[in-house]
Structures are given as C-alpha cells and as structure tokens.
Amino acid sequence: MTHRIGQTLSSLALGLALATTVLAPAAWAAGASDTDQERAARWQEIAKSIFGDRQIAQTDSLVKIDAPVRALDAALVPITLTMPNDGQIKAVSLIIDDNPAPYAARFEFGPAADPAELKLRVRVNNYTDMHAVVETQDGKLYEAKQFVKASGGCSAPMGMSDEEAMKGMGDMRMKFAETGAGKPVEATLMVRHPNFSGMQMNQVTRDYTPARYIDKLTVSAGDQKVFTLTGDISISSNPVINFAFKPDGKPIQVAASDNQGGHWQHSFTPPSPTN
Amino acid sequence: MTAPAVHPRAFPGIRTLSRRGALFGGLCLCCLPTLGRAAESFTMEEVGPGIFVRKGLIADATPENADAIANIGFIVGQKGVLVTESGGSLADGQWLRAEIVKRTTKPITHVVLTHVHPDHVFGAGAFVQDKPVFIGHAKLTEALSARGEFYRKRLIDLLGEDRTGPVVYPTLSVADTAEVDLGDRRLTFTAHGPAHTTSDLSMIDSGSGLLFPADLLFVTRIPSLDGSLKGWLKEAERLKAMGPSRAVPGHGPVSVDLAPALADLTGYLTALRDGTRAAIAKDVSIEKAVDIVARDQRDKWALFDTYNGRNVTVAYQELEWE
Numbered sequence: 001m002t003h004r005i006g007q008t009l010s011s012l013a014l015g016l017a018l019a020t021t022v023l024a025p026a027a028w029a030a031g032a033s034d035t036d037q038e039r040a041a042r043w044q045e046i047a048k049s050i051f052g053d054r055q056i057a058q059t060d061s062l063v064k065i066d067a068p069v070r071a072l073d074a075a076l077v078p079i080t081l082t083m084p085n086d087g088q089i090k091a092v093s094l095i096i097d098d099n100p101a102p103y104a105a106r107f108e109f110g111p112a113a114d115p116a117e118l119k120l121r122v123r124v125n126n127y128t129d130m131h132a133v134v135e136t137q138d139g140k141l142y143e144a145k146q147f148v149k150a151s152g153g154c155s156a157p158m159g160m161s162d163e164e165a166m167k168g169m170g171d172m173r174m175k176f177a178e179t180g181a182g183k184p185v186e187a188t189l190m191v192r193h194p195n196f197s198g199m200q201m202n203q204v205t206r207d208y209t210p211a212r213y214i215d216k217l218t219v220s221a222g223d224q225k226v227f228t229l230t231g232d233i234s235i236s237s238n239p240v241i242n243f244a245f246k247p248d249g250k251p252i253q254v255a256a257s258d259n260q261g262g263h264w265q266h267s268f269t270p271p272s273p274t275n
Numbered sequence: 276m277t278a279p280a281v282h283p284r285a286f287p288g289i290r291t292l293s294r295r296g297a298l299f300g301g302l303c304l305c306c307l308p309t310l311g312r313a314a315e316s317f318t319m320e321e322v323g324p325g326i327f328v329r330k331g332l333i334a335d336a337t338p339e340n341a342d343a344i345a346n347i348g349f350i351v352g353q354k355g356v357l358v359t360e361s362g363g364s365l366a367d368g369q370w371l372r373a374e375i376v377k378r379t380t381k382p383i384t385h386v387v388l389t390h391v392h393p394d395h396v397f398g399a400g401a402f403v404q405d406k407p408v409f410i411g412h413a414k415l416t417e418a419l420s421a422r423g424e425f426y427r428k429r430l431i432d433l434l435g436e437d438r439t440g441p442v443v444y445p446t447l448s449v450a451d452t453a454e455v456d457l458g459d460r461r462l463t464f465t466a467h468g469p470a471h472t473t474s475d476l477s478m479i480d481s482g483s484g485l486l487f488p489a490d491l492l493f494v495t496r497i498p499s500l501d502g503s504l505k506g507w508l509k510e511a512e513r514l515k516a517m518g519p520s521r522a523v524p525g526h527g528p529v530s531v532d533l534a535p536a537l538a539d540l541t542g543y544l545t546a547l548r549d550g551t552r553a554a555i556a557k558d559v560s561i562e563k564a565v566d567i568v569a570r571d572q573r574d575k576w577a578l579f580d581t582y583n584g585r586n587v588t589v590a591y592q593e594l595e596w597e
C-alpha cells in the first residue's frame with residue numbers, strides 16, 4: 001500500500017548527472033512552498049534558455065493546457081493541449097518548470113496536422129507550473145500556464161525490471177476514432193518504450209538506469225507531415241499521444257528514434273472515410 | 276476511519292510479562308517505543324492460538340501514525356516467533372517487537388516481508404538485532420533495490436531518519452513455495468505472480484489453518500493496484516483454491532471469513548477491469564476514465580476517492596495494450 005507516499009512531500013534531491021540537457025539546474029530542488037513570484041522568476045529564466053530574448057505574450061485563445069490540479073500518478077500525468085486548427089499554429093512546446101529537464105516536448109506541425117487537441121502523458125517531479133508555448137506561422141510566441149501538484153514522477157521506479165520494461169521496445173499501435181468523410185481523423189499512437197528518465201534505480205545493479213528516451217518522433221499522412229515531436233525524459237514510459245490529422249487515404253507513417261540510437265518505423269492504415 | 280477500537284484481552288498460554296519485558300519496562304520507560312498520540316490505543320488481538328495481530332489504521336502515512344497502517348503481527352511457535360508483517364516504519368517495528376517481548380521470551384527467528392510496499396517492510400529494521408531469517412518473494416530483492424531508497428527518502432521526509440529505519444532485504448527467497456517449521460506448527464509460503472505487486476507472498480499456518488494473504492486481500496480499505504490487474508484476479512482464485520476459511524487481510528479487520536472478503540475484493544477488481552476495458556474500447560481518455568470507472572464501488576470502500584483514480588490509471592496502462 002501507499003507506494004509513492006504522499007503527494008505533499010517535496011521531491012527527492014537526487015544529485016544526478018542526467019544524460020540529458022538540464023536547463024535550469026537550480027530550479028528543480030524547489031519546494032511546494034514557493035511563492036508565485038519565485039515561480040515567475042524561474043519561468044523567466046527557463047523561457048530565456050529555450051527561446052532566447054524573444055517576447056512571449058500571454059494567451060487564452062491560442063493554446064490552453066488541461067492537466068489535473070493534483071496528479072493521481074506523478075509518473076503519468078495526462079495533459080491536453082487545445083489550439084485553433086485554422087493553420088496559424090506552427091509549433092507547441094510543453095515545459096514543466098520544476099522538472100529536472102523542464103523542456104518536456106516540442107511538436108512541430110506539418111500540413112496534414114489538425115492541432116485542435118493534442119494529448120500526451122508526462123512525469124511531474126514536483127509541485128510546478130506547466131507552460132505551453134505556441135509559435136504561430138508569423139513567428140510570434142504565446143504562452144499559457146497551469147499549476148500541477150505532483151511529486152516524484154521522474155524518479156518513480158517502474159514496477160518491473162529494466163529488462164521487462166524494455167520488452168517489445170519500439171512496438172507501436174495506432175487507433176483511429178470513427179469520423180465522417182472530409183473530417184479530421186482522431187488517432188491514438190502508442191509506443192512501447194521505457195523512456196528511462198536517468199533518475200530511476202536499476203533493480204540489479206542498484207545504480208541509476210541511464211536515461212533512454214524517445215527524442216524524435218515523426219508522424220506523416222502519406223507524404224505530408226502531421227507533426228514531429230522532440231521529446232525528453234519528462235514523457236511517461238510507453239508514450240501515448242492523441243492527435244488529429246487530415247486524411248488523404250494514404251497510410252500513416254511513424255518514425256521514432258531514441259537518444260541511444262534506437263530507431264523504429266511503422267505504418268498504419270486509417271479506416272477509409274465513410275458517409 | 277479514525278483510530279481502531281481497543282480490545283483488551285488476556286493472552287492465555289502466553290506469559291504476560293517476560294523477564295526481558297520487565298527489565299525493559301522497569302529500567303527505562305522513557306525509551307519504550309511509542310507511535311505517537313494516534314497510536315496509543317493500538318493493541319494486539321489474538322486471532323488464533325498464539326497468533327497476534329495489530330489492526331492498521333485505515334489512513335495514509337502521517338508523522339503522527341508512523342505509517343502504522345497495515346495489519347502486522349506475530350505467531351508464537353514452540354521453537355520461536357515468526358513475525359507475519361514487520362510494520363510500516365522502524366518505529367512501528369519497534370512497537371511490535373516490544374509487544375512480542377512482553378508476551379514471550381522465545382527468540383524471534385523469522386520475519387516475513389510480504390511485499391515491497393513501505394507499510395509492510397520498514398518495520399524490519401527493528402528485528403535485525405534478533406538475526407532472524409527474513410523471508411520474501413524471489414522478486415522482492417530486485418523490487419526493493421529499485422524502490423527501497425525511493426520509499427525510504429519519502430518516509431524520512433515524513434517521519435525523520437530515526438523513526439524510518441533501513442531497507443532490509445530478504446535472506447530467504449521464495450520462488451515457488453517454502454515451509455518453515457516452528458516445532459508445533461508449520462508455515463507454508465506461496466510466491467504469487469504479479470498481482471497487488473510483483474512480490475506478493477502469502478502464508479498458511481498449519482496450527483490454526485489461517486491464511487495470511489497480506490495485501491492480496493484488502494478488506495474495508497480500497498485495494499491498491501501496483502502489479503497486474505488480470506494477475507490479481509487470477510491469484511485471488513488461487514487463494515480461494517487453497518481452501519482456508521479464515522484469513523488475516525493486509526488491511527481491514529484482523530481476521531475475516533475468506534470467501535466473502537475475496538468476493539468483495541474481486542468485485543472491485545472486476546469492476547475496475549471491465550470499466551477500464553469499456554473506456555478504452557470507447558476511446559475514453561485516461562483522465563476521463565479515472566472519474567467514471569468503478570464508481571458503483573464507491574460506497575463499499577474507505578479511501579475510494581484517494582486511490583480509485585490511481586488504480587484506473589494503472590489498469591488503463593495494462594489493458595490498453597491488450
């Protein structure tokens with residue numbers, strides 16, 4: 001019982017050298033008691049490290065984040081990003097401010113994308129602000145924010161050995177929701193991959209399992225790109241991404257790679273549109 | 276639920292105050308292990324001949340309760356004492372050890388580590404001095420290697436280092452079944468497949484016929500899923516097939532009739548499985564599923580709102596790959 005005791009506790013201050021870019025090393029030891037001001041200052045620092053000196057305007061129409069205020073499972077926090085699908089969104093980035101590697105994911109949309117609703121599952125290591133930053137076709141940046149209470153998601157051990165966790169690595173599935181002809185198709189992409197965070201203990205060596213995570217994932221509908229995802233250790237194991245695309249009758253291609261040279265490719269046939 | 280009711284009773288056949296206990300109490304009352312205010316009413320109940328169980332709180336770990344939330348206890352045999360569950364913290368284990376030495380001078384020869392969860396293993400540190408055999412599932416060592424320090428740091432944040440204790444590893448691994456002979460009674464252990472966790476060990480006492488399923492059986496408190504939902508339903512069948520009529524659940528009353536308790540447990544697990552499967556089939560997202568699956572079980576379980584959503588999250592990940 002009571003694994004992952006208490007979501008009210010501060011995160012573990014593990015002094016780890018992560019095999020991934022740590023954008024704001026000072027940030028992630030932060031506790032649950034930080035003031036809004038401290039959080040805002042941290043966000044400024046992170047935003048600068050990612051976007052440089054570019055201005056980021058607030059928005060409540062160009063992107064919206066939905067996340068549970070209190071996560072049920074810090075290693076799997078479901079996130080929904082809602083955006084307009086009129087072609088003006090070029091990319092969206094998700095940043096989990098107080099995670100060891102805050103830059104969780106970046107989606108760059110292609111012509112076959114329908115970015116109206118994008119879902120993914122992430123690890124949250126601490127009480128944190130989460131930021132979504134969209135880039136519009138004219139190169140402007142807009143941000144939205146959501147506060148999430150969770151703790152220990154990055155270091156939470158999996159309930160199995162590394163070997164078991166890596167079983168079937170690279171397997172993929174895609175599910176398509178039924179839609180009418182001419183409408184965007186909603187799809188769920190599932191990828192078997194442990195997405196080791198580098199902060200989880202190996203069961204045999206009692207040492208940290210090196211970070212191994214999907215760093216690039218491209219989905220195309222025929223020749224047209226739907227999106228390219230750049231990922232990091234904050235994405236939950238066995239990544240699941242819900243997205244929508246504009247079908248043109250051709251198969252959906254998925255190509256994924258991880259930071260240790262793994263590469264996988266799969267093709268899926270969407271149901272033919274019916275009236 | 277608040278603190279459990281006190282059931283003072285005599286312990287026939289067991290010395291009420293051992294020499295060790297008297298000395299201990301007489302010399303230094305201030306050093307007697309305590310669990311803090313919430314635990315003062317804790318007491319051992321004799322659930323079978325020479326079998327004592329302390330009912331854990333139906334609550335989550337807090338600084339006040341020292342993680343004394345699981346049903347822990349011991350069995351006094353001719354040759355020695357077997358600790359059925361060690362407790363949720365060093366403090367909880369020390370409390371249990373004091374209860375043992377109050378009642379018998381027999382050596383503590385065995386301590387069972389029923390599975391990886393902190394409320395069941397962190398009491399073990401209190402028994403290291405007795406040099407017992409620590410009995411665990413063959414997968415427990417690796418599970419503790421992966422999670423032990425993680426749990427320990429969490430518990431230290433809550434209780435402080437002194438009351439938390441070390442991660443203690445099994446010295447006797449059970450891959451299938453094993454038997455311990457205490458002279459007048461034998462304890463038979465079964466290592467289960469992934470169910471509540473991946474390291475669940477159950478035990479049957481030949482003296483009383485009682486089954487000790489640990490967290491394979493939750494009563495009153497909502498079951499928490501951390502292994503395999505389908506596996507748990509399978510192992511529940513196996514417990515039933517073992518044939519005992521009474522059991523000491525990991526959480527809930529100190530002893531129960533097995534058949535109805537298992538029926539309630541599998542009722543919940545089945546609702547969780549079927550509801551989650553239905554959600555996946557209808558493309559209901561995980562964040563919506565947590566609010567709708569197994570809702571009809573809500574009135575039947577304590578802490579439902581705290582754990583059901585998490586159980587759905589775990590079940591969803593298992594079943595979405597079916």
Ligand SMILES: [Zn+2]
Pocket residue numbers: 001002390392395471490
């Ligand atoms: Zn448990």
